[in-house]
Amino acid sequence: MGMEAPVPQDDKQRPNDRTFVFRAPEELDGRPAQKRIATNNMQSRTILITGGAGFIGSHLIRLFVNKYPHYRIVNLDALTYAGNLENLRDVEQATKYSFIKADIRDADVLSQLFAEHNFDSVIHLAAESHVDRSISNPMAFVQTNVIGTVNLLNVAKTAWKGKFEGKRFYHVSTDEVYGSLHDGGFFTEETSYDPKSPYSASKGASDHFVRAYGNTYNLPFVISNCSNNYGSHQFPEKLIPLMIHNLREGKPLPVYGKGENVRDWLWVEDHARAIDVVFHEGKDGETYNIGGHNEWKNIDLIHVLCSVMDKKLGRTAGESAKQITYVTDRAGHDLRYAIDASKIDRELGWKPSITFEDGLEQTVDWYLANDQWLRDVTTGAYREYYDEQYAKR
Protein backbone atom coordinates (compact mmCIF):
# COMPACT_ATOMS: atom_id res chain seq x y z
CA MET A 1 0.00 0.00 0.00
CA GLY A 2 1.17 3.55 -0.60
CA MET A 3 1.51 6.58 1.61
CA GLU A 4 -1.30 7.59 3.88
CA ALA A 5 -2.89 10.85 2.84
CA PRO A 6 -2.03 13.76 5.15
CA VAL A 7 -4.81 14.85 7.46
CA PRO A 8 -5.98 18.40 6.80
CA GLN A 9 -5.38 21.01 9.50
CA ASP A 10 -8.99 21.34 10.41
CA ASP A 11 -9.55 17.61 10.50
CA LYS A 12 -10.33 17.58 14.20
CA GLN A 13 -13.47 19.54 13.49
CA ARG A 14 -14.62 16.98 10.94
CA PRO A 15 -16.70 14.03 11.96
CA ASN A 16 -15.07 11.00 10.40
CA ASP A 17 -16.46 8.21 12.53
CA ARG A 18 -19.77 7.89 10.78
CA THR A 19 -20.74 7.08 7.27
CA PHE A 20 -22.93 10.05 6.47
CA VAL A 21 -21.55 13.54 6.82
CA PHE A 22 -23.46 16.30 5.09
CA ARG A 23 -23.08 19.98 5.71
CA ALA A 24 -26.20 21.72 4.49
CA PRO A 25 -25.42 25.02 2.77
CA GLU A 26 -26.94 27.09 5.55
CA GLU A 27 -24.67 25.40 8.10
CA LEU A 28 -21.48 26.38 6.35
CA ASP A 29 -21.24 30.06 7.26
CA GLY A 30 -22.25 33.46 6.04
CA ARG A 31 -19.61 33.94 3.32
CA PRO A 32 -20.81 35.30 -0.03
CA ALA A 33 -21.92 32.53 -2.36
CA GLN A 34 -19.76 33.72 -5.28
CA LYS A 35 -16.44 35.52 -5.10
CA ARG A 36 -15.35 36.39 -8.61
CA ILE A 37 -11.61 36.59 -8.98
CA ALA A 38 -10.51 35.62 -12.45
CA THR A 39 -12.59 36.01 -15.54
CA ASN A 40 -15.50 37.94 -16.89
CA ASN A 41 -18.42 35.73 -17.82
CA MET A 42 -20.11 38.45 -19.90
CA GLN A 43 -17.45 38.36 -22.60
CA SER A 44 -17.97 36.07 -25.57
CA ARG A 45 -16.13 32.77 -25.53
CA THR A 46 -15.69 29.77 -27.78
CA ILE A 47 -15.43 26.70 -25.61
CA LEU A 48 -14.62 23.15 -26.58
CA ILE A 49 -16.28 20.77 -24.13
CA THR A 50 -15.16 17.15 -24.57
CA GLY A 51 -17.30 14.24 -23.39
CA GLY A 52 -20.43 16.39 -23.36
CA ALA A 53 -22.73 13.50 -24.28
CA GLY A 54 -21.76 11.59 -21.12
CA PHE A 55 -23.21 11.79 -17.66
CA ILE A 56 -21.46 14.81 -16.15
CA GLY A 57 -20.71 16.43 -19.51
CA SER A 58 -24.40 16.58 -20.49
CA HIS A 59 -25.28 18.32 -17.22
CA LEU A 60 -22.45 20.77 -17.79
CA ILE A 61 -23.52 21.50 -21.38
CA ARG A 62 -27.10 22.09 -20.26
CA LEU A 63 -25.93 24.48 -17.55
CA PHE A 64 -23.61 26.43 -19.87
CA VAL A 65 -26.01 26.61 -22.83
CA ASN A 66 -28.80 27.94 -20.60
CA LYS A 67 -26.70 30.19 -18.40
CA TYR A 68 -24.32 31.61 -21.02
CA PRO A 69 -26.33 31.80 -24.26
CA HIS A 70 -23.69 34.22 -25.63
CA TYR A 71 -20.95 31.52 -25.48
CA ARG A 72 -20.25 29.37 -28.52
CA ILE A 73 -20.12 25.84 -27.19
CA VAL A 74 -18.83 22.93 -29.21
CA ASN A 75 -19.46 19.52 -27.71
CA LEU A 76 -16.93 16.97 -28.99
CA ASP A 77 -17.74 13.39 -28.14
CA ALA A 78 -16.89 10.02 -29.71
CA LEU A 79 -20.25 8.61 -28.56
CA THR A 80 -18.87 5.48 -26.97
CA TYR A 81 -21.32 3.24 -25.12
CA ALA A 82 -21.40 5.98 -22.41
CA GLY A 83 -22.19 8.89 -24.71
CA ASN A 84 -25.84 9.53 -25.46
CA LEU A 85 -27.20 12.53 -27.35
CA GLU A 86 -30.65 11.86 -25.93
CA ASN A 87 -29.21 13.47 -22.80
CA LEU A 88 -29.06 16.79 -24.64
CA ARG A 89 -32.28 16.89 -26.61
CA ASP A 90 -33.56 19.89 -24.68
CA VAL A 91 -30.59 22.08 -25.66
CA GLU A 92 -29.52 20.74 -29.04
CA GLN A 93 -31.37 23.47 -30.96
CA ALA A 94 -29.69 26.33 -29.09
CA THR A 95 -28.18 28.71 -31.65
CA LYS A 96 -24.63 28.80 -30.32
CA TYR A 97 -24.38 25.12 -29.41
CA SER A 98 -23.08 22.47 -31.76
CA PHE A 99 -22.12 18.82 -31.56
CA ILE A 100 -19.21 17.15 -33.32
CA LYS A 101 -18.67 13.43 -33.30
CA ALA A 102 -14.91 13.01 -32.98
CA ASP A 103 -12.36 11.06 -31.01
CA ILE A 104 -9.72 12.72 -28.83
CA ARG A 105 -7.34 9.92 -29.76
CA ASP A 106 -7.21 11.44 -33.25
CA ALA A 107 -4.75 14.36 -33.07
CA ASP A 108 -5.24 15.39 -36.72
CA VAL A 109 -8.97 15.84 -36.28
CA LEU A 110 -8.40 17.86 -33.13
CA SER A 111 -5.96 20.16 -34.99
CA GLN A 112 -8.48 20.71 -37.78
CA LEU A 113 -11.20 21.54 -35.27
CA PHE A 114 -9.01 24.03 -33.42
CA ALA A 115 -8.12 25.72 -36.73
CA GLU A 116 -11.78 25.86 -37.73
CA HIS A 117 -13.31 27.05 -34.45
CA ASN A 118 -10.58 29.10 -32.81
CA PHE A 119 -11.37 27.80 -29.31
CA ASP A 120 -10.23 30.01 -26.45
CA SER A 121 -11.05 27.42 -23.79
CA VAL A 122 -11.23 23.68 -23.34
CA ILE A 123 -13.22 21.91 -20.65
CA HIS A 124 -12.05 18.35 -20.91
CA LEU A 125 -14.30 15.60 -19.57
CA ALA A 126 -14.05 12.89 -22.26
CA ALA A 127 -12.73 9.74 -20.67
CA GLU A 128 -13.19 6.07 -20.16
CA SER A 129 -14.68 6.30 -16.69
CA HIS A 130 -15.59 2.88 -15.30
CA VAL A 131 -13.12 1.17 -12.95
CA ASP A 132 -14.36 -2.35 -13.75
CA ARG A 133 -13.83 -1.78 -17.47
CA SER A 134 -10.32 -0.49 -16.73
CA ILE A 135 -9.51 -3.76 -15.00
CA SER A 136 -10.54 -5.81 -18.03
CA ASN A 137 -9.19 -3.42 -20.70
CA PRO A 138 -6.55 -1.03 -19.33
CA MET A 139 -5.20 -0.03 -22.76
CA ALA A 140 -8.47 1.67 -23.69
CA PHE A 141 -7.93 3.88 -20.63
CA VAL A 142 -4.33 4.68 -21.57
CA GLN A 143 -5.40 5.58 -25.09
CA THR A 144 -8.33 7.85 -24.26
CA ASN A 145 -7.46 9.20 -20.82
CA VAL A 146 -3.72 9.65 -21.26
CA ILE A 147 -2.99 9.92 -24.99
CA GLY A 148 -6.29 11.67 -25.72
CA THR A 149 -5.53 14.27 -23.05
CA VAL A 150 -1.98 14.82 -24.33
CA ASN A 151 -3.38 15.21 -27.86
CA LEU A 152 -5.68 17.97 -26.60
CA LEU A 153 -2.86 19.67 -24.71
CA ASN A 154 -0.68 19.59 -27.83
CA VAL A 155 -3.28 21.06 -30.13
CA ALA A 156 -4.21 23.77 -27.61
CA LYS A 157 -0.53 24.67 -27.15
CA THR A 158 0.05 24.78 -30.90
CA ALA A 159 -3.13 26.70 -31.69
CA TRP A 160 -2.62 29.28 -28.93
CA LYS A 161 1.01 29.87 -30.01
CA GLY A 162 2.13 31.15 -26.65
CA LYS A 163 -0.59 33.85 -26.62
CA PHE A 164 -2.31 32.68 -23.49
CA GLU A 165 -4.25 35.80 -22.49
CA GLY A 166 -7.91 34.77 -22.06
CA LYS A 167 -7.12 31.11 -22.70
CA ARG A 168 -7.91 28.28 -20.32
CA PHE A 169 -7.46 24.49 -20.37
CA TYR A 170 -9.70 22.95 -17.70
CA HIS A 171 -9.09 19.30 -16.94
CA VAL A 172 -11.86 17.48 -15.07
CA SER A 173 -10.49 14.71 -12.88
CA THR A 174 -11.34 12.43 -10.00
CA ASP A 175 -10.52 11.99 -6.31
CA GLU A 176 -9.53 8.40 -7.14
CA VAL A 177 -6.04 9.64 -8.12
CA TYR A 178 -5.28 10.05 -4.40
CA GLY A 179 -5.62 6.33 -3.66
CA SER A 180 -7.41 4.89 -0.66
CA LEU A 181 -7.87 6.11 2.94
CA HIS A 182 -7.92 3.55 5.72
CA ASP A 183 -7.72 5.34 9.05
CA GLY A 184 -9.66 8.54 8.75
CA GLY A 185 -8.42 11.76 7.19
CA PHE A 186 -9.35 13.44 3.94
CA PHE A 187 -7.83 14.03 0.53
CA THR A 188 -6.65 17.61 0.17
CA GLU A 189 -5.20 19.26 -2.93
CA GLU A 190 -1.73 18.54 -1.45
CA THR A 191 -2.30 14.81 -0.96
CA SER A 192 0.25 12.75 -2.93
CA TYR A 193 -1.10 10.77 -5.84
CA ASP A 194 -1.34 7.05 -5.17
CA PRO A 195 -3.71 5.60 -7.78
CA LYS A 196 -4.68 1.96 -7.36
CA SER A 197 -6.70 1.01 -10.45
CA PRO A 198 -5.90 1.34 -14.16
CA TYR A 199 -8.68 3.96 -14.30
CA SER A 200 -7.25 6.11 -11.52
CA ALA A 201 -3.70 5.61 -12.82
CA SER A 202 -4.77 6.86 -16.25
CA LYS A 203 -6.53 9.89 -14.74
CA GLY A 204 -3.52 10.56 -12.50
CA ALA A 205 -1.21 10.39 -15.52
CA SER A 206 -3.41 12.83 -17.42
CA ASP A 207 -3.40 15.25 -14.45
CA HIS A 208 0.41 15.08 -14.41
CA PHE A 209 0.57 15.88 -18.12
CA VAL A 210 -1.71 18.88 -17.69
CA ARG A 211 0.48 20.27 -14.88
CA ALA A 212 3.63 19.49 -16.90
CA TYR A 213 2.29 21.51 -19.86
CA GLY A 214 1.52 24.35 -17.47
CA ASN A 215 5.00 24.21 -15.99
CA THR A 216 6.92 23.65 -19.22
CA TYR A 217 4.96 25.70 -21.75
CA ASN A 218 3.01 28.06 -19.44
CA LEU A 219 -0.25 26.63 -20.76
CA PRO A 220 -2.93 28.17 -18.51
CA PHE A 221 -4.76 25.33 -16.81
CA VAL A 222 -7.00 24.45 -13.90
CA ILE A 223 -7.76 20.97 -12.59
CA SER A 224 -10.56 19.78 -10.36
CA ASN A 225 -10.72 16.41 -8.63
CA CYS A 226 -14.23 15.38 -7.72
CA SER A 227 -15.77 12.60 -5.66
CA ASN A 228 -18.43 10.12 -6.88
CA ASN A 229 -21.30 11.76 -8.71
CA TYR A 230 -24.92 10.63 -8.76
CA GLY A 231 -27.99 11.95 -10.54
CA SER A 232 -30.00 11.66 -13.72
CA HIS A 233 -28.61 10.43 -17.08
CA GLN A 234 -25.90 8.16 -15.63
CA PHE A 235 -25.15 4.97 -17.53
CA PRO A 236 -26.55 2.10 -15.46
CA GLU A 237 -23.23 0.34 -14.94
CA LYS A 238 -22.50 2.71 -12.04
CA LEU A 239 -23.76 1.93 -8.55
CA ILE A 240 -26.86 4.09 -8.08
CA PRO A 241 -28.53 3.74 -11.52
CA LEU A 242 -27.58 0.05 -11.60
CA MET A 243 -29.30 -0.54 -8.25
CA ILE A 244 -32.38 1.45 -9.27
CA HIS A 245 -32.60 -0.49 -12.52
CA ASN A 246 -32.18 -3.88 -10.83
CA LEU A 247 -34.59 -2.99 -8.03
CA ARG A 248 -37.21 -2.13 -10.57
CA GLU A 249 -36.60 -5.26 -12.64
CA GLY A 250 -36.58 -7.52 -9.57
CA LYS A 251 -32.97 -8.52 -10.28
CA PRO A 252 -30.24 -9.15 -7.66
CA LEU A 253 -28.41 -6.09 -6.28
CA PRO A 254 -24.75 -7.07 -6.58
CA VAL A 255 -22.73 -5.70 -3.63
CA TYR A 256 -18.94 -6.04 -3.81
CA GLY A 257 -17.38 -7.84 -0.81
CA LYS A 258 -19.26 -6.86 2.34
CA GLY A 259 -20.22 -3.44 1.03
CA GLU A 260 -17.78 -1.79 3.44
CA ASN A 261 -16.23 0.54 0.87
CA VAL A 262 -16.86 4.20 1.61
CA ARG A 263 -17.41 6.86 -1.02
CA ASP A 264 -18.26 10.55 -0.89
CA TRP A 265 -21.30 11.30 -3.07
CA LEU A 266 -22.06 14.55 -4.85
CA TRP A 267 -25.15 15.44 -6.85
CA VAL A 268 -24.10 15.80 -10.48
CA GLU A 269 -25.75 19.21 -10.90
CA ASP A 270 -23.65 20.48 -8.00
CA HIS A 271 -20.56 19.17 -9.79
CA ALA A 272 -21.60 21.04 -12.94
CA ARG A 273 -22.03 24.21 -10.84
CA ALA A 274 -18.60 23.67 -9.34
CA ILE A 275 -17.05 23.30 -12.81
CA ASP A 276 -18.75 26.56 -13.81
CA VAL A 277 -17.26 28.32 -10.78
CA VAL A 278 -13.76 26.88 -11.25
CA PHE A 279 -13.82 27.62 -14.98
CA HIS A 280 -14.73 31.26 -14.45
CA GLU A 281 -13.08 32.03 -11.13
CA GLY A 282 -10.41 29.46 -10.42
CA LYS A 283 -6.80 30.62 -10.55
CA ASP A 284 -4.47 29.43 -13.30
CA GLY A 285 -2.30 26.53 -12.23
CA GLU A 286 -4.53 25.61 -9.29
CA THR A 287 -6.26 22.41 -8.32
CA TYR A 288 -9.65 22.36 -6.61
CA ASN A 289 -11.12 19.35 -4.83
CA ILE A 290 -14.89 19.02 -5.21
CA GLY A 291 -16.97 16.87 -2.88
CA GLY A 292 -20.28 16.50 -1.15
CA HIS A 293 -19.20 16.26 2.52
CA ASN A 294 -21.30 13.15 2.24
CA GLU A 295 -19.64 9.82 3.01
CA TRP A 296 -21.52 6.55 2.77
CA LYS A 297 -20.58 2.91 3.10
CA ASN A 298 -21.87 1.20 -0.05
CA ILE A 299 -24.08 -1.17 1.92
CA ASP A 300 -25.67 1.66 3.95
CA LEU A 301 -26.34 3.64 0.81
CA ILE A 302 -27.95 0.61 -0.84
CA HIS A 303 -30.21 0.15 2.19
CA VAL A 304 -31.32 3.79 1.98
CA LEU A 305 -31.96 3.35 -1.72
CA CYS A 306 -33.99 0.20 -1.01
CA SER A 307 -36.17 2.10 1.49
CA VAL A 308 -36.75 4.91 -1.02
CA MET A 309 -37.66 2.31 -3.67
CA ASP A 310 -40.01 0.48 -1.27
CA LYS A 311 -41.85 3.76 -0.87
CA LYS A 312 -41.84 4.70 -4.54
CA LEU A 313 -42.85 1.25 -5.80
CA GLY A 314 -45.47 0.73 -3.09
CA ARG A 315 -43.64 -2.26 -1.62
CA THR A 316 -43.74 -3.26 2.03
CA ALA A 317 -40.82 -1.97 4.09
CA GLY A 318 -37.79 -4.26 3.73
CA GLU A 319 -39.03 -5.87 0.51
CA SER A 320 -36.42 -4.32 -1.81
CA ALA A 321 -33.50 -5.11 0.52
CA LYS A 322 -34.21 -8.81 -0.06
CA GLN A 323 -32.66 -8.37 -3.53
CA ILE A 324 -29.21 -7.58 -2.01
CA THR A 325 -26.64 -10.20 -3.07
CA TYR A 326 -22.98 -10.17 -2.03
CA VAL A 327 -20.50 -10.86 -4.83
CA THR A 328 -16.72 -11.33 -4.94
CA ASP A 329 -15.00 -8.02 -4.31
CA ARG A 330 -13.51 -5.97 -7.16
CA ALA A 331 -9.75 -6.59 -7.54
CA GLY A 332 -7.79 -3.96 -5.59
CA HIS A 333 -10.98 -2.26 -4.41
CA ASP A 334 -10.09 1.03 -2.65
CA LEU A 335 -11.57 1.09 0.85
CA ARG A 336 -12.40 4.73 1.37
CA TYR A 337 -12.36 7.99 -0.55
CA ALA A 338 -13.12 11.18 1.35
CA ILE A 339 -12.56 14.59 -0.05
CA ASP A 340 -11.73 17.80 1.73
CA ALA A 341 -13.56 20.34 -0.41
CA SER A 342 -12.86 23.31 1.85
CA LYS A 343 -10.57 25.14 -0.62
CA ILE A 344 -13.25 25.62 -3.30
CA ASP A 345 -15.68 26.72 -0.60
CA ARG A 346 -13.19 29.13 1.02
CA GLU A 347 -11.70 30.59 -2.16
CA LEU A 348 -14.53 30.41 -4.69
CA GLY A 349 -17.64 30.23 -2.51
CA TRP A 350 -18.92 26.91 -3.91
CA LYS A 351 -20.74 24.43 -1.76
CA PRO A 352 -23.25 21.63 -2.43
CA SER A 353 -26.77 22.96 -2.87
CA ILE A 354 -28.94 20.06 -1.76
CA THR A 355 -28.90 17.31 0.83
CA PHE A 356 -28.19 13.72 -0.13
CA GLU A 357 -31.71 12.67 0.84
CA ASP A 358 -33.24 15.22 -1.55
CA GLY A 359 -30.74 14.47 -4.31
CA LEU A 360 -31.33 10.74 -4.03
CA GLU A 361 -35.09 11.11 -4.10
CA GLN A 362 -34.92 13.37 -7.17
CA THR A 363 -32.60 10.86 -8.81
CA VAL A 364 -34.90 7.92 -8.14
CA ASP A 365 -37.87 9.93 -9.40
CA TRP A 366 -36.00 10.74 -12.61
CA TYR A 367 -35.08 7.12 -13.37
CA LEU A 368 -38.60 5.93 -12.61
CA ALA A 369 -40.09 8.62 -14.83
CA ASN A 370 -37.59 7.90 -17.61
CA ASP A 371 -37.96 4.20 -17.89
CA GLN A 372 -37.61 4.37 -21.66
CA TRP A 373 -34.25 6.13 -21.36
CA LEU A 374 -33.02 3.35 -19.10
CA ARG A 375 -34.31 0.67 -21.46
CA ASP A 376 -32.76 2.39 -24.48
CA VAL A 377 -29.33 2.65 -22.92
CA THR A 378 -29.41 -0.90 -21.67
CA THR A 379 -30.40 -2.20 -25.12
CA GLY A 380 -28.19 0.25 -27.05
CA ALA A 381 -31.27 1.60 -28.86
CA TYR A 382 -30.20 5.19 -28.22
CA ARG A 383 -27.54 4.82 -30.90
CA GLU A 384 -30.28 4.89 -33.52
CA TYR A 385 -31.02 8.47 -32.51
CA TYR A 386 -27.52 9.53 -33.49
CA ASP A 387 -27.82 7.77 -36.83
CA GLU A 388 -31.10 9.54 -37.54
CA GLN A 389 -29.98 12.95 -36.33
CA TYR A 390 -26.38 13.22 -37.35
CA ALA A 391 -25.17 10.48 -39.64
CA LYS A 392 -26.30 12.30 -42.79
CA ARG A 393 -24.80 15.68 -41.78
Ligand SMILES: NC(=O)c1ccc[n+]([C@@H]2O[C@H](COP(=O)([O-])OP(=O)(O)OC[C@H]3O[C@@H](n4cnc5c(N)ncnc54)[C@H](O)[C@@H]3O)[C@@H](O)[C@H]2O)c1
Ligand atom coordinates in the same frame (compact mmCIF):
# COMPACT_ATOMS: atom_id res chain seq x y z
N1 LIG B 1 -18.76 9.94 -12.69
C1 LIG B 1 -18.09 10.31 -11.62
O1 LIG B 1 -18.50 10.03 -10.49
C2 LIG B 1 -16.85 11.15 -11.76
C3 LIG B 1 -16.27 11.70 -10.62
C4 LIG B 1 -15.14 12.51 -10.76
C5 LIG B 1 -14.60 12.76 -12.00
N2 LIG B 1 -15.16 12.20 -13.10
C6 LIG B 1 -14.56 12.52 -14.41
O2 LIG B 1 -15.51 13.32 -15.11
C7 LIG B 1 -15.43 13.03 -16.51
C8 LIG B 1 -16.80 12.63 -17.03
O3 LIG B 1 -17.23 11.48 -16.30
P1 LIG B 1 -18.65 10.81 -16.61
O4 LIG B 1 -19.04 10.04 -15.42
O5 LIG B 1 -19.57 11.81 -17.18
O6 LIG B 1 -18.21 9.78 -17.75
P2 LIG B 1 -19.11 9.06 -18.85
O7 LIG B 1 -18.44 7.74 -19.07
O8 LIG B 1 -20.55 9.13 -18.53
O9 LIG B 1 -18.89 9.99 -20.14
C9 LIG B 1 -17.69 10.03 -20.84
C10 LIG B 1 -17.95 10.65 -22.18
O10 LIG B 1 -16.70 10.70 -22.90
C11 LIG B 1 -16.90 10.23 -24.21
N3 LIG B 1 -15.65 9.63 -24.71
C12 LIG B 1 -15.06 8.50 -24.24
N4 LIG B 1 -13.94 8.26 -24.96
C13 LIG B 1 -13.82 9.27 -25.85
C14 LIG B 1 -12.86 9.58 -26.86
N5 LIG B 1 -11.81 8.79 -27.09
N6 LIG B 1 -13.03 10.71 -27.59
C15 LIG B 1 -14.11 11.52 -27.36
N7 LIG B 1 -15.06 11.25 -26.45
C16 LIG B 1 -14.91 10.14 -25.70
C17 LIG B 1 -18.02 9.22 -24.10
O11 LIG B 1 -18.69 9.01 -25.34
C18 LIG B 1 -18.91 9.84 -23.04
O12 LIG B 1 -19.87 10.70 -23.62
C19 LIG B 1 -14.36 11.95 -16.67
O13 LIG B 1 -13.17 12.58 -17.04
C20 LIG B 1 -14.26 11.32 -15.29
O14 LIG B 1 -12.97 10.82 -15.07
C21 LIG B 1 -16.27 11.40 -13.02
